[in-house]
Amino acid sequence: MTNYFLTNNISGAWCGSFYANTDRWNALPEHLKVLFNMMMDTSHYYRQHWYWGGEARLRTAGTKMELTTIPDAEWRQVELEAYKFWDEVAETSPRAKRVVEIFKEYAGVMEQAGKPYRYS
Numbered sequence: 001m002t003n004y005f006l007t008n009n010i011s012g013a014w015c016g017s018f019y020a021n022t023d024r025w026n027a028l029p030e031h032l033k034v035l036f037n038m039m040m041d042t043s044h045y046y047r048q049h050w051y052w053g054g055e056a057r058l059r060t061a062g063t064k065m066e067l068t069t070i071p072d073a074e075w076r077q078v079e080l081e082a083y084k085f086w087d088e089v090a091e092t093s094p095r096a097k098r099v100v101e102i103f104k105e106y107a108g109v110m111e112q113a114g115k116p117y118r119y120s
Helices: 022-027 029-061 072-090 094-113
Strands: 005-007 066-068
Touching: 005 029, 072 094
Parallel strands: 005 066
Antiparallel strands: none
16 A cells, blocks of 8 residues: 555554444444454454564565654644644534543653653
8 A cells, every 4th residue: 555654653552442322332232242342352453463463574574664754843743733633523522522531641641651652
């Protein structure tokens, strides 16, 4: 798909979040909820397998992917615009506001942790 791998990281880590409409989720029979949760847990395993067996190998030993990085000052602007977007999303519902608060808390921790997690 691309010859480049962007090393700037918008989240600092794979969050592994999946969302479902509460009313539709509550309407599911218990056995389908269990099946869904098993599939999500399994997807984390395959995602890790892809990273360590696929992407990481391509980055270190492959010939296709060229690492590229947006300079810190420019990347900081991307992050600041993301925060503005989060504020817009937070205004859409009480649930969205709670999710955005979690994202902001996570981003704050990552900023304090510094690189490679966040801009520092």
